[in-house]
Amino acid sequence: xxxxxxxxxxxxxxxxxxxxxxxxxxxxxxxxxxxxxxxxxxxxxxxxxxxxxxxxxxxxxxxxxxxxxxxxxxxxxxxxxxxxxxxxxxxxxxxxxxxxxxxxxxxxxxxxxxxxxxxxxxxxxxxxxxxxxxxxxxxxxxxxxxxxxxxxxxxxxxxxxxxxxxxxxxxxxxxxxxxx
Amino acid sequence: xxxxxxxxxxxxxxxxxxxxxxxxxxxxxxxxxxxxxxxxxxxxxxxxxxxxxxxxxxxxxxxxxxxxxxxxxxxxxxxxxxxxxxxxxxxxxxxxxxxxxxxxxxxxxxxxxxxxxxxxxxxxxxxxxxxxxxxxxxxxxxxxxxxxxxxxxxxxxxxxxxxxxxxxxxxxxxxxxxxxxxxxxxxxxxxxxxxxxxxxxxxxxxxxxxxxxxxxxxxxxxxxxxxxxxxxxxxxxxxxxxxxxxxxxxxxxxxxxxxxxxxxxxxxxxxxxxxxxxxxxxxxxxxxxxxxxxxxxxxxxxxxxxxxxxxxxxxxxxxxxxxxxxxxxxxxxxxxxxxxxxxxxxxxxxxxxxxxxxxxxxxxxxxxxxxxxxxxxxxxxxxxxxxxxxxxxxxxxxxxxxxxxxxxxxxxxxxxxxxxxxxxxxxxxxxxxxxxxxxxxxxxxxxxxxxxxxxxxxxxxxxxxxxxxxxxxxxxxxxxxxxxxxxxxxxxxxxxxxxxxxxxxxxxxxxxxxxxxxxxxxxxxxxxxxxxxxxxxxxxxxxxxxxxxxxxxxxxxxxxxxxxxxxxxxxxxxxxxxxxxxxxxxxxxxxxxxxxxxxxxxxxxxxxxxxxxxxxxxxxxxxxxxxxxxxxxxxxxxxxxxxxxxxxxxxxxxxxxxxxxxxxxxxxxxxxxxxxxxxxxxxxxxxxxxxxxxxxxxxxxxxxxxxxxxxxxxxxxxxxxxxxxxxxxxxxxxxxx
Numbered sequence: 001x002x003x004x005x006x007x008x009x010x011x012x013x014x015x016x017x018x019x020x021x022x023x024x025x026x027x028x029x030x031x032x033x034x035x036x037x038x039x040x041x042x043x044x045x046x047x048x049x050x051x052x053x054x055x056x057x058x059x060x061x062x063x064x065x066x067x068x069x070x071x072x073x074x075x076x077x078x079x080x081x082x083x084x085x086x087x088x089x090x091x092x093x094x095x096x097x098x099x100x101x102x103x104x105x106x107x108x109x110x111x112x113x114x115x116x117x118x119x120x121x122x123x124x125x126x127x128x129x130x131x132x133x134x135x136x137x138x139x140x141x142x143x144x145x146x147x148x149x150x151x152x153x154x155x156x157x158x159x160x161x162x163x164x165x166x167x168x169x170x171x172x173x174x175x176x177x178x179x180x
Numbered sequence: 181x182x183x184x185x186x187x188x189x190x191x192x193x194x195x196x197x198x199x200x201x202x203x204x205x206x207x208x209x210x211x212x213x214x215x216x217x218x219x220x221x222x223x224x225x226x227x228x229x230x231x232x233x234x235x236x237x238x239x240x241x242x243x244x245x246x247x248x249x250x251x252x253x254x255x256x257x258x259x260x261x262x263x264x265x266x267x268x269x270x271x272x273x274x275x276x277x278x279x280x281x282x283x284x285x286x287x288x289x290x291x292x293x294x295x296x297x298x299x300x301x302x303x304x305x306x307x308x309x310x311x312x313x314x315x316x317x318x319x320x321x322x323x324x325x326x327x328x329x330x331x332x333x334x335x336x337x338x339x340x341x342x343x344x345x346x347x348x349x350x351x352x353x354x355x356x357x358x359x360x361x362x363x364x365x366x367x368x369x370x371x372x373x374x375x376x377x378x379x380x381x382x383x384x385x386x387x388x389x390x391x392x393x394x395x396x397x398x399x400x401x402x403x404x405x406x407x408x409x410x411x412x413x414x415x416x417x418x419x420x421x422x423x424x425x426x427x428x429x430x431x432x433x434x435x436x437x438x439x440x441x442x443x444x445x446x447x448x449x450x451x452x453x454x455x456x457x458x459x460x461x462x463x464x465x466x467x468x469x470x471x472x473x474x475x476x477x478x479x480x481x482x483x484x485x486x487x488x489x490x491x492x493x494x495x496x497x498x499x500x501x502x503x504x505x506x507x508x509x510x511x512x513x514x515x516x517x518x519x520x521x522x523x524x525x526x527x528x529x530x531x532x533x534x535x536x537x538x539x540x541x542x543x544x545x546x547x548x549x550x551x552x553x554x555x556x557x558x559x560x561x562x563x564x565x566x567x568x569x570x571x572x573x574x575x576x577x578x579x580x581x582x583x584x585x586x587x588x589x590x591x592x593x594x595x596x597x598x599x600x601x602x603x604x605x606x607x608x609x610x611x612x613x614x615x616x617x618x619x620x621x622x623x624x625x626x627x628x629x630x631x632x633x634x635x636x637x638x639x640x641x642x643x644x645x646x647x648x649x650x651x652x653x654x655x656x657x658x659x660x661x662x663x664x665x666x667x668x669x670x671x672x673x674x675x676x677x678x679x680x681x682x683x684x685x686x687x688x689x690x691x692x693x694x695x696x697x698x699x700x701x702x703x704x705x706x707x708x709x710x711x712x713x714x715x716x717x718x719x720x721x722x723x724x725x726x727x728x729x730x731x732x733x734x735x736x737x738x739x740x741x742x743x744x745x746x747x748x749x750x751x752x753x754x755x756x757x758x759x760x761x762x763x764x765x766x767x768x769x770x771x772x773x774x775x776x777x778x779x780x781x782x783x784x785x786x787x788x789x790x791x792x793x794x795x796x797x798x799x800x801x802x803x804x805x806x807x808x809x810x811x812x813x814x815x816x817x818x819x820x821x822x823x824x825x826x827x828x829x830x831x832x833x834x835x836x837x838x839x840x841x842x843x844x845x846x847x848x849x850x851x852x853x854x855x856x857x858x859x860x861x862x863x864x865x866x867x868x869x870x871x872x873x874x875x876x877x878x879x880x881x882x883x884x885x886x887x888x889x890x891x892x893x894x895x896x897x898x899x900x901x902x903x904x905x906x907x908x909x910x911x912x913x914x915x916x917x
Contacts, residue, residue, distance in 0.1 A: 033403020097260030098400030099586030134830025
């Protein structure tokens with residue numbers, strides 16, 4: 001029996017040596033929000049945070065994780081999808097098929113934590129995840145939007161983006177002039 | 181782990197028949213699993229799905245719950261293209277309901293079979309989701325509205341003509357009474373569905389044409405969206421598969437002694453004579469055991485062929501006699517033979533894999549009485565038919581539960597992976613089996629973009645005017661592989677996408693004095709499939725590249741030449757003009773930046789693009805800006821059309837820049853994203869989308885723009901470098917000065 005510190009909980013699991021963290025998360029711990037896309041750290045669909053750093057979990061053996069290392073998956077990012085990145089994603093209707101988006105969001109949240117006001121170049125360098133549907137321009141735009149919202153929140157300004165979680169109506173007229 | 185167990189009720193569609201069945205329900209009908217896709221809304225509201233039988237189905241398309249919540253049935257599949265939301269908008273428009281109360285569900289293909297295809301076609305390909313169901317979904321919404329209003333009128337004993345409705349609230353002004361859809365839904369469901377249905381005038385549309393948010397975004401930002409790969413059924417085992425890497429090869433021998441001793445490994449199986457399967461408790465164990473398995477293959481007759489040998493076969497087809505004609509005006513060969521000047525160029529297009537982010541997968545439970553499949557599929561009905569065939573059971577004893585797709589792009593319209601999964605399930609009676617393909621298997625066993633070559637020839641008179649144009653296409657036919665019954669007199673009509681005579685579908689946008697487009701069918705053993713954009717992709721590269729070549733050879737501006745040739749094609753010309761105007765074509769591009777144009781028509785829509793690129797002295801290409809225009813007739817959700825146009829440039833430019841599947845010793849050489857790269861965010865140009873909704877028709881938007889992505893950029897590269905690229909991908913070429 002081994003232990004992983006995932007989303008604030010110390011969880012027991014059993015897996016063969018060498019089993020990637022991705023498959024322990026998905027098959028042992030039932031956290032299927034983290035996706036398998038390539039298995040060779042090329043696509044980023046499996047991105048999770050380890051102590052806040054984005055890591056491609058498909059090539060990271062679970063046994064290499066110490067119980068002190070804090071793993072965060074998309075399920076643990078926020079209780080209700082309320083992280084500013086998630087809110088921006090929702091406001092700009094970023095996902096298409098959505099399969100890569102957990103990884104995209106994990107990469108983006110790590111970026112804005114590290115660089116609260118990322119430049120386009122920062123985004124180019126940090127966001128190397130593959131999206132076959134082609135959501136890249138909205139991803140870029142949503143990262144800028146989230147960064148603005150986070151900066152505004154710090155100054156106490158009222159956020160412009162209202163969390164529309166659970167609502168099905170959202171006029172996203174504003175995106176047309178806001179594309180990267 | 182916490183696993184929510186809910187009962188797997190069929191979509192509410194056959195609720196009445198379901199209730200009858202459930203009186204004698206077997207365990208197979210109500211099984212626990214943690215997929216909310218059938219009744220997510222009910223679950224979120226804490227409603228026991230089975231008690232929601234009090235919610236009436238008004239008709240096949242619309243369920244109204246007593247609390248006024250609306251469930252709209254969507255027969256087409258959602259794979260990212262957004263038509264789930266678009267189709268719901270179209271039903272809601274005629275239903276006159278409150279959009280904020282709308283959610284959706286998939287009816288199952290089995291229910292469709294039982295109800296005589298009441299939802300029509302389930303197939304989600306060819307950008308047909310919206311355009312192929314525009315009438316029936318709107319009529320479904322309108323009929324439900326009429327029934328709900330009639331029920332209210334009956335209750336009040338007033339003529340229905342005196343009643344009005346807005347956002348699901350029905351009013352009778354004279355008596356100042358109001359009621360809601362939820363209150364009359366039970367009565368409405370007992371009425372006979374009207375057949376004389378008048379649809380709204382487009383000028384009165386309030387939901388169609390709105391930039392509404394997608395209905396499926398929330399779960400896609402929280403990790404809660406369940407894809408086929410995420411399913412977990414009680415008692416489920418996992419399967420990894422490896423088919424003969426050479427198409428047409430067979431298993432010679434398997435030595436499974438060592439692998440069967442590995443922890444968690446349950447079985448080593450074969451499906452057919454070419455697929456090896458390891459079943460284990462977890463997929464990771466199945467996959468690693470399969471990797472360790474000793475398999476000998478009999479490559480069969482295709483073990484020596486290669487991309488180079490295909491190219492020779494296709495090249496010979498460029499001058500062969502056995503071509504069938506796709507479009508012909510006058511005697512183009514004679515006109516060219518007698519021309520003052522002749523221009524000729526040969527283009528080609530490679531095999532490509534769809535590379536959906538979610539690899540192929542299917543979950544199957546087979547018993548001697550019933551076969552159920554949980555499936556991300558673009559074609560529920562074809563999947564049901566394949567399930568019936570592979571399971572050995574009548575279709576009435578099979579069912580396919582559709583799940584949102586992690587990408588489709590045409591790949592998931594095929595049923596090969598469904599048959600493999602059912603073939604596994606059949607050997608494990610009673611045990612649910614989730615089959616997942618590794619990325620490597622997905623790359624090896626694709627249904628590839630067809631390869632073709634094309635010889636373009638133009639005759640010019642002494643003033644440089646075109647007297648005739650011929651296009652000889654040589655290469656693969658998708659229909660010959662997937663629907664040979666649709667080949668008539670040796671002709672695959674889909675080969676000629678974008679090159680057809682004037683008409684509503686895939687018509688050529690130019691008028692030449694004489695024209696001949698023909699096809700010499702050459703089918704290598706690599707199985708082709710519908711790949712987003714299909715044959716419009718290469719045909720637009722061939723024609724738009726060659727139009728640019730003619731412009732250059734005759735010292736004409738590429739836009740001016742196109743305009744001259746397009747006077748009889750106003751819709752094609754309108755999108756091109758819109759692009760030229762937005763990009764500022766009449767003014768020079770910024771210093772060091774060069775422009776390329778392309779236009780085409782397919783999937784019912786007219787599209788054009790202008791690319792602005794620069795190429796550095798050491799050959800580095802930068803795509804700065806794309807301006808693209810689409811005329812899809814009626815634009816259902818403009819922000820989603822923009823998303824499709826933006827995404828089309830990722831898919832189309834990724835293909836143009838990086839992607840080819842090469843064949844060596846009969847097998848695909850590329851195995852993963854390391855050797856089959858995809859476009860990434862840093863590569864992505866700014867995209868400005870113009871939507872010209874000229875009205876009066878419904879055009880598709882998921883595919884047509886793919887076809888202008890590559891030629892616009894290739895023409896811009898020529899403008900920048902003088903290098904004419906006639907074969908892809910671009911990574912095989914140096915753009916160094």
